[in-house]
Amino acid sequence: MKKVFLDALGCPKALVDAERMAYFLVSHEYTFVSNPEEADIIIVNTCGFIDKAKEESIETILSYAHLKKHHPSLKIVATGCLTERYKEQLLSLLPEIDHATGVKDPFLVLKAIESAGYVDSPTYTDTRWKKERSLLFSGLAYAYLKISEGCNRRCGFCVIPSIRGPQRSRPLEDIVEEARFLREQGIEELILIAEDSTSYGVDLYGKPSLTLLLPQLANIGFSWIRLMYLYPEPEVLSIVKTMKEYPSLVPYIDIPLQHASSRILTSMRRGGNPQKLLSYIEKIRNIYPEIALRSAFIVGYPGETDEDIEILARFLQDAQMERVGFFAYSDEEGSFSSTLPSKVSKKTIKERISYLATLQKSISEKRLSRLVGRTITCIDDGQEKLLRGKPYRLLRTPYDAPEIDGVVYVPWKDSFEGKIFHQVRIEAVHKSYDLKGVMV
Numbered sequence: 001m002k003k004v005f006l007d008a009l010g011c012p013k014a015l016v017d018a019e020r021m022a023y024f025l026v027s028h029e030y031t032f033v034s035n036p037e038e039a040d041i042i043i044v045n046t047c048g049f050i051d052k053a054k055e056e057s058i059e060t061i062l063s064y065a066h067l068k069k070h071h072p073s074l075k076i077v078a079t080g081c082l083t084e085r086y087k088e089q090l091l092s093l094l095p096e097i098d099h100a101t102g103v104k105d106p107f108l109v110l111k112a113i114e115s116a117g118y119v120d121s122p123t124y125t126d127t128r129w130k131k132e133r134s135l136l137f138s139g140l141a142y143a144y145l146k147i148s149e150g151c152n153r154r155c156g157f158c159v160i161p162s163i164r165g166p167q168r169s170r171p172l173e174d175i176v177e178e179a180r181f182l183r184e185q186g187i188e189e190l191i192l193i194a195e196d197s198t199s200y201g202v203d204l205y206g207k208p209s210l211t212l213l214l215p216q217l218a219n220i221g222f223s224w225i226r227l228m229y230l231y232p233e234p235e236v237l238s239i240v241k242t243m244k245e246y247p248s249l250v251p252y253i254d255i256p257l258q259h260a261s262s263r264i265l266t267s268m269r270r271g272g273n274p275q276k277l278l279s280y281i282e283k284i285r286n287i288y289p290e291i292a293l294r295s296a297f298i299v300g301y302p303g304e305t306d307e308d309i310e311i312l313a314r315f316l317q318d319a320q321m322e323r324v325g326f327f328a329y330s331d332e333e334g335s336f337s338s339t340l341p342s343k344v345s346k347k348t349i350k351e352r353i354s355y356l357a358t359l360q361k362s363i364s365e366k367r368l369s370r371l372v373g374r375t376i377t378c379i380d381d382g383q384e385k386l387l388r389g390k391p392y393r394l395l396r397t398p399y400d401a402p403e404i405d406g407v408v409y410v411p412w413k414d415s416f417e418g419k420i421f422h423q424v425r426i427e428a429v430h431k432s433y434d435l436k437g438v439m440v
């Protein structure tokens with residue numbers, strides 16, 4: 001059996017691609033090792049979303065190249081978004097790469113290993129994926145499930161539609177089948193992902209269909225089901241109504257808004273204005289007052305002025321969202337925005353992010369302080385940390401997604417072992433974004 005080491009970079013969508021690859025390789029007599037030095041084949045699942053991710057992908061590939069000195073037959077295979085975008089350039093610039101394949105078909109990583117050069121598939125279809133996912137990399141109790149691939153929108157800054165293609169939703173029954181399989185593996189928290197979850201089903205059923213899918217998933221037996229990457233459309237209000245009906249659908253949504261200034265939103269080809277966005281958030285909270293909102297904003301889009309930043313700052317104050325991420329704009333080759341004039345300097349972007357992040361820090365802290373005194377069911381992802389020399393377990397509330405949101409520091413006890421969920425009394429906010437609590 002050939003030994004494979006897989007380094008999965010990038011977002012949860014890329015992680016699911018890597019898990020699919022792993023399944024496929026294991027079912028073709030490959031075995032996985034946790035030490036790259038023991039591998040016959042190293043696969044790097046690259047990310048090509050922003051400059052920093054591209055650099056990390058290239059550095060990761062290069063970091064394995066030295067192993068070839070001691071293991072001349074070692075093969076390095078690059079796959080994922082970066083190779084999808086820059087396959088020819090990568091193969092010619094990095095002779096360390098033996099084979100490369102893009103994101104369109106994780107099956108092809110096998111062909112890539114067994115042949116030379118780049119392999120592409122014009123016949124890719126998502127419906128092939130049902131429950132074929134035996135290897136889960138994400139953690140102890142949660143798993144991501146992709147409900148569709150690609151995106152039909154054309155946000156000015158984004159090249160994802162050109163990398164991952166148009167939206168292709170997976171049939172309801174395939175998603176339910178994969179969800180059942182994940183539940184049988186002991187997964188307690190199912191996290192639904194897509195490029196644009198709000199539009200799930202439009203290509204397949206002629207209308208957004210998340211409200212049809214969610215009740216079916218809610219009946220499978222997961223303790224928690226979480227929704228990520230919702231595009232802000234009126235449909236989200238029906239989704240939130242559905243969430244409220246099923247206790248396993250956690251009161252949390254991730255809804256990237258990208259900006260609040262109407263001038264910038266128009267240039268981003270997204271539309272909207274602060275008043276509209278605020279009334280939208282108000283409607284969501286009226287339907288489900290307990291809901292926690294996560295959003296993300298791009299700072300430094302071409303043409304962005306101090307005035308636009310003030311509009312965004314006022315919006316953040318008014319919206320009082322629990323979790324917010326700020327991302328520095330960078331020109332992506334092939335994007336509409338890369339052709340726009342009036343670029344904002346890196347220094348200004350950094351200053352603007354720092355200003356907005358400081359503002360949001362106090363908002364997040366205020367929102368979190370509302371949980372102090374409450375007893376909340378928290379999930380255990382198995383992480384531990386020392387605080388002033390004392391061991392703590394890092395748990396997570398239903399209002400927090402793994403990897404991107406906060407944690408609850410709970411003093412370590414033997415009784416953590418063997419249980420996934422714990423009742424935790426929240427005692428304080430810790431460093432603005434996290435909580436401290438005790439087991440009850």
Ligand code: SF4
Nearest residue numbers: 151153155158160195
């Ligand atoms: S909705 Fe998301 S994936 Fe689709 S174009 Fe906009 S930013 Fe890109």
